[in-house]
Amino acid sequence: MAVFYSTIGSLTLKVEYNYSSQHINENTSLVSYSVSLETAYGHWNKQNISQLTINIDGRQIYTGIHNFDLRGVNSFVLKKGTYTVNHNNDGTKLSDIYVTFNTDTTRIMNFSVRGNLSLPKIPRASTLGDVTGVLGKQMTLSIQSSSNSFVHNLEYKFGEIEGTIARGIATNVQWTPSIELANQIPNALSGKGLIWVNTYQNSKLVGTKQVNLVLSVPDSMVPTFNNITLIDSHSKANTLLPENIFIKGISNIKATVTDAIGVYGSKINSYRIEILNKVSNMTTTNGGTLGLMDYTGTHKLKATITDSRGRTASKIIDIVVLDYFSPVFSFRAERSKTDVKQIDTYRHIRIAPLMVNGVQRNHIQVSFKYKLSTESTYKDDINSTVNNIIEQVGFHQRLINSLRADKAYTLVMTVSDAFSTASSEILLNSEKVVMSYAKEGIGIGKVWEHGSIDSAEAIYAFDKQIQHHKLTENNGSIKESNKSINDIRETGFYFVKKDNPANSPFYGLLSVFHTGGKEAMQNYQTYDGARQFSRCSNYSTGEWSNWIELSTSVKKPWISSGVSNIFYKLDGNTMHVRGYVKSTSSGVVKIGAVPSQYVPQNLMFVVAEWNSFGDRNVHLQVDGTGTMSLLNVLSNMEYSFNISWGI
Incomplete structure (x- = not known):
């Protein structure tokens, strides 16, 4: 209880202010008050004109006219009663009382008394700190309760999902948020929600507190895919070799990730398939191609998928890239010593050894055709296929057809493997004689066939052998060829189009300089002279280097x-x-x-x-x-x- 006084002269105004009880659910307290006059001398006013006003917490709760008579007594009660005070939201309250009294007697006395009373705190709704957790993982929720008599219900909302965590609990509760809630955040690693703590006493709601909820998906929640399927987009290579084995410069891998799916609502956003440490062999298209490979050996191919949450899944498989080069060969032909109409051929051939598990997957196919050197139409002869070998050295084979002894022939040998074809031709002279005469000319060392002088051997002038290699056509124009540039190694000047480095659909000018062995140098120029390229081949393997484009100083028009x-x-x-x-x-x-x-x-x-x-x-x-x-x-x-x- 609190007592407050105001004294004027011999008269005192006394105010008593007291806590009575509290109502927890309503967050209120009942207080009582008593206002009285005290004196040792008789004072009175019997005319009902003395004004009394009482204010509690700034609100006037009473005003009225009073009389009083203190003759013969020391105390006179003017007013007493009770009042319900509202507490603050946290249950605290410092209640203020203010009383004024005007005696309106002969000697007017204006009393005023102010005081306050700290009321017992009322327990309020319990609280819970903001909650952060991982879907599918148990967590402890600790409720900060204001009273041992409180019980609590916990509700939550996450995305579009609402649910109950627990009912009728006192303080702590274990909660494992369902992994299914991940469906509410298909495009994020975490999401925000709310938790409501409802506090009850005697089955009546005391209050509700709202706290923030943040839930994240576990690290294990990643997209999945079944396999990486590799197909060689080069149909011959795809048929010839088992899966995941490819050929340098031939194969172009088409890579597909199969059965790629997101998890708990996520979608697959992107793909990346690459040969590790080979920046030029990569695709971001599922089912895309990786490009030609200019290396050999065993390499790692990695496929990665990324879902709408940014989570990734990867798999790595091994691939094997086999070396490859076009067939390399030479041959000669001569008439049989026992029958000059029979033609014996001797050849050297080497092809790329495409070995898989000890089995040679490449093959050699050889064919011959011939024609009279003065004619243009060829006739087919031998056509044979050889499997399981990569090289023939000095291999002898006789043509099927007999060729006239008094005629010279052009003989063409064509060599193919699984991927490339190349041809070479030689001139087979007629049967050798010291000299022969004809109306149109002379034959030296052979039967005459054409020209003024038709010689079977080299011709010398001034003790020096003349140049016998044909660099151009007879009329001085360059030689037109439909061969691939990659197959032209003989010194000369050519008009070519196939496989040119400028990727031009038109013919261009090619100069070839053979330096010995398998080594040669090529210079290519587009027909308009705007672009020039150069390269050379390896002496031992014959493998061509990359083209180098030469800069020009021609000023091009706008x-x-x-x-x-x-x-x-x-x-x-x-x-x-x-x-x-x-x-x-x-x-x-x-x-x-x-x-x-x-x-x-x-x-x-x-x-x-x-x-x-x-x-x-x-x-x-x-x-x-x-x-x-x-x-x-x-x-x-x-x-x-x-x-x-x-x-």
């Missing part, structure tokens, strides 16, 4: 993009675009196009707006088709640019 004042040109491996545009409207302005083969990808460049402030840029876009556009331009503005990119 070409119109199809729009006025916009031009482009290709300089080596660099594309240049320059131009000037004055816009007539805002938005997108098309500025023509460049050939699509010179656009390696979608491109975007920054172009400054031509104004006195220099404070605004727009973007120049080049899409995959070569179409160029200026984006977000303003009307009646000028734009000048000179951009370039590598191809």
Whole structure:
């Protein structure tokens, strides 16, 4: 109880303020108060004109007119009663009482008394700290209860899912959030929710507290896939070799991840399939190809999938890349010493040994054809296939057909393996004689067939052997060939198209210099002279090096993009675009196009707006088709640019 006084002269106003009881569910307390006058001398006012006012916590709870008579007594009670006080949300309360009294007697006395009373704290709704946990993993929720008489119900909401954690618990509870809640966050590693702590006393709700809930998916929650399927996009290689074995320079692996699925609502967002440590052999398309391989041996192929949560799953398998080179061969032919009409051939052949588990998967196929040297039509002869060997050295084989002794023939041997074909021809002279005469000419060491002088051996002039190798056609023009450039090693000048380094659909000029063994040098020039290339082959293996493009000093002209004042040109491996545009409207302005083969990808460049402030840029876009556009331009503005990119 609290007692407060105010004294004027011999008269005292006494205020008693007392706590009575509390109501927990309502968060209120019942207080009592008593206002009285005390004196040792008689004071009175019997006219009911003395004003009494009582305020509790700033609220007037009573005002009224009183009389009082202290004659013969020491104390006179003016007013007493009870009042319900509301507590703060945390259950605390410092209650204030303020009383005023005007005696309105001959000697007017105005009393005022102010005081306060600290009320017992009322237990409030229990609390719980913010909760962070992992789906599928048990956690302990510790409730901070204000009273031993409280019980609690815990509810939660996560995404669209609501549920009950526990009912009727006092303090702690063990909770394992269901792994199925991961379906509510298919695109994130964690999500936010809410937990409500409902506090009860005697089955009546005291209050509710809301706390934050953060749940994350476990580390083990990753997407899955079944296997990596590899198919060689080169049909012959795919048929010839078992799975996961490929051929250098021939195979182009088509890689597919099978049965890739997300987990608990996630989706597969991306794929990456690569040969480890080989940056050029990679695809981000499921079912895409990895590109040709320029190496051999055992290598690791890795497939990785990524789901919408950013989680990944990977598998690694081994692949084997076998070495390969085109068939290398030579041959000679001579007439039989016992029957000059019979032709004996002797050949040396070596092919790439595609060995798998001790079994040679490559094969040699040899065929011969012949014609009279003065004619153009060939006739077929031997056609044979040899399996399980990689080399023939000095192998003897006689032609099936007999060839006239008095005629010279052109003999062609063609060698094929599983992937390549190459041919070589020689001249088979007629039967040897010292000299023969004909109306049109003389034969030296052979029967005459054509020309003024038809010699079976080398011809000397001034004690020196003349040049017998044919570098050009008889009329001096270069030789036209339909062979692959890769198969031309004989010194000479050629007009060729197949497998040219410029990837041109037109014929170009090829110079070949054979230096001995399997070594040769090639120089290639496009027909317009704009591009030149050079390479050489290995002396021992005959394997060609990569082409090197030689720079030229020819100044190339600018070409119109199809729009006025916009031009482009290709300089080596660099594309240049320059131009000037004055816009007539805002938005997108098309500025023509460049050939699509010179656009390696979608491109975007920054172009400054031509104004006195220099404070605004727009973007120049080049899409995959070569179409160029200026984006977000303003009307009646000028734009000048000179951009370039590598191809």
